[in-house]
Amino acid sequence: MIALRRIPQADAEDPVYAAIATAEEAQRAHLAALDGLDEDDDAQMQRANAAADAETVAFERLTQVMPITLAGLQALVERYAVEAEETERWSAGGSYLRHIARVQACESERPFWPSERQFLEAHQDVVRLIPDRVGGPL
Numbered sequence: 001m002i003a004l005r006r007i008p009q010a011d012a013e014d015p016v017y018a019a020i021a022t023a024e025e026a027q028r029a030h031l032a033a034l035d036g037l038d039e040d041d042d043a044q045m046q047r048a049n050a051a052a053d054a055e056t057v058a059f060e061r062l063t064q065v066m067p068i069t070l071a072g073l074q075a076l077v078e079r080y081a082v083e084a085e086e087t088e089r090w091s092a093g094g095s096y097l098r099h100i101a102r103v104q105a106c107e108s109e110r111p112f113w114p115s116e117r118q119f120l121e122a123h124q125d126v127v128r129l130i131p132d133r134v135g136g137p138l
Helices: 015-034 042-062 070-087 093-104
Strands: none
Touching (some): 015 042, 042 070, 070 093
């Protein structure tokens, strides 16, 4: 059995928090620019496009920031889970990332071993079958 290696928490504030805040603020500004947008109004379209570009830049910068604490890493995984859930509604990527965040949050001093109490989703019923290439069940 392999024990989870603990990532030490640094004394300095993790730079990932500022990058997450910047990306979230840029997203809010972009959504605000789209609210009530008149696509025939050139000034409104320029503001909306500039806000979209700023959101893209802020998110790309976020993807370049390296967390320096376990809490920062968990925050980054959570942010990516939210992003996946918002942009890829039919994908399971967000739930996979949330699962990783739960694993990272395991603070047991004992060797890591998934138990029923830690991962209740392991005992869920199948909701639907995944279709094969031709469209039928596997």
